[in-house]
Amino acid sequence: MSPTLAFIGLGHMGAPMAANLVKAGHRVRGHDLVPAALDDAAQAGVEPAASAADAVADAEVVITMLPAGRHVLELYDTVLPAARPGTLFVDCSTIDVADARTAHERAVAAGMRSLDAPVSGGVVGAEAATLTFMAGGGEPEFTEARPLLEAMGSRVVHCGGEGAGQAAKICNNMILGISMIAVSEAFVLGESLGLSAQALYDVASTASGQCWALSVNCPVPGPVPTSPANRDYRPGFAASLMAKDLGLAADAARAGGVHTELGLRAAELYADYAERVGATEDFSGIVRTIREQSGEQPS
CATH class of the missing domain: 1.10.1040.10 (N-(1-d-carboxylethyl)-l-norvaline Dehydrogenase; domain 2)
Structure with a gap:
């Protein structure tokens, strides 16, 4: 069975990425602070969640696509307590390497697993599922996330440990x-x-x-x-x-x-x-x- 996914951040990049996960047969619970973005994602089959915490509550993998490191860290403070132990957090935002490593540390301290996986390819690549993913984190986490990343991109590279993707x-x-x-x-x-x-x-x-x-x-x-x-x-x-x-x-x-x-x-x-x-x-x-x-x- 495919894992239940949460996708937080349904903007110009996140929305088509989440839609491609739906096309690949995954159940995706999504949340965005912009109601119109959430409505648009729902048209693509993403199940809207009233809050980020609600989206992650029953998820096995949480994918985030946010503007900056402070947004990622603020979100983690909110959703880590709401997630099930052992949930895999995959951050596809482009953020500072130090912030990425802090996000890893907070996830692990909360009993979760973590991977940073920023992307290259822009909106066109997100829509066409031809993104390149650069992943940083442990080998088991990368192996688990890889099929999901491949549903959104055409190239997935494990670059090393925490922060290496960034x-x-x-x-x-x-x-x-x-x-x-x-x-x-x-x-x-x-x-x-x-x-x-x-x-x-x-x-x-x-x-x-x-x-x-x-x-x-x-x-x-x-x-x-x-x-x-x-x-x-x-x-x-x-x-x-x-x-x-x-x-x-x-x-x-x-x-x-x-x-x-x-x-x-x-x-x-x-x-x-x-x-x-x-x-x-x-x-x-x-x-x-x-x-x-x-x-x-x-x-």
């Missing part, structure tokens, strides 16, 4: 943020030299400049029809989320004394960009800022 996520997104800035600068430079976006894409996408930021989330309209640039930068992965993740990476680098010159600069650029556009634009829209700073009109 470590992998912030390192991955530091690469992504830096590469998106580089790709955007290259397109603006190419335009100034009379090179069409399509020509640059045709070369770079099959040469040494190839990367995800170019071939999947291309920051200029045209070459990749499914990229946010072709829908006025409506977010798949919002600028505010990239700024948050790069901020986490920058904090970790400073705390560890690691020299990450490009990572720190990318964090600064995205913090400034997100302050202007928030969650209204995809992170690839930073190409508009580069155009503006180059004296061009944003497209």
